[in-house]
Amino acid sequence: MSTSFNYKHLYYFWVVAKEGGISRAANKLDMAVQTVSAQVRELERSLGYALLKPAGRGLVLTEAGLAAMQQADLIFQLGENLPALVRDAASSPSVRLAVGISDGLPKLVVRRLLQPVVPMPNLRLLCHEGELDDLLGDLALHRLDVVLSDRPAPPNPNIKLYSHAMGSTAVAWYGTAALVNTAMKGFPKSLADVPLLLPTAHTAVRTRLDHWFEQRGIRPRIVGEFEDSALLKTFGASGMGIFPGADWVHDDLLAHYAVERLGPCDGVTEHFFAIGTEKKVQHPLVQSLLQPAL
Secondary structure (H helix, E strand, C coil), rough: CCCCCHHHHHHHHHHHHHHHHHHHHHHHHCCCCHHHHHHHHHHHHCCCCCCEEEEECCCCCHHHHHHHHHHHHHHHHHHHHHHHHHHHHHHCCCEEEEEECCCCCCHHHHHHHHHHHCCCEEEEEEEEEEHHHHHHHHHCCCCCCCCEEEECCCCCCCCCCCEEEEEEEEEEEECCCCHHHHHHHHHHCHHHHHHHEEEECHHHHHHHHHHHHHHCCCCEEEEEEEHHHHHHHHHCCCCCCCEEEHHHHHHHHHHHHHCEEEEEEEEEEEEEEEEEECCCCCCCHHHHHHHHCC
8 A cells, every 4th residue: 555545535535435426525525526536536546446436427436445445434433433432431431451361270260369359440351361372472562461370471581571479279179979979989099980070281280180190109080181171160060070170269169060079189289370571560450469469
């Protein structure tokens, strides 16, 4: 596109296309016909394509004109909505917090981690879930205010990131009443004889669980592995297998998934971090998230 392109030319073209002719557009714009015509020709020259063609006593859009009109509609309809949006924002100011959530974090834990800011008046909470590396990239570009993860930020010579501990929790085994009753006798060795559901290796806790099995000489019968923690618990609640859960949200687990606690996963702990670009956190809502750990 030529550097001579400007939105004033596009606006005149948009009005001409909507009105169906230059004379009607000039009347609506309260401008001379020659001026409007010259502006549209200037737009066509800058784009390199004819946008309008004669049809009877009026004008119709060419194929290029149709494409230009679609974009112009989007642009100027947004412009028409702008005053109302600004007025609403000014009359109802919101406090924005954009949070990246590592996809390995248990969803119930995320809710607990974010609970300190939920009562904030006029809060606008934006949550984006994804892989940690992608979220850290968005954090570095200031698209996110903070990233919640089950591990600290990895060393990166190109991005200076700071990991702030938010807390930790013990892990226990959960399952339906039938599976828990089966596995109760001889626990934890009995875990070798019942189906198990585990998080995939992209979570920090999976390595600790594998080490826990190895230390106790247990060969787990893994029937499912899940990247999404909520999906893991959903399948666990259906009776597919025993699964690990954070003791931190024990009551929520029992209430949301109708499962029972089998027993502790002694020595296995999940850790939670808030990763940011500041050593001394400035964002007031992120400070609120970290307050229990300070």
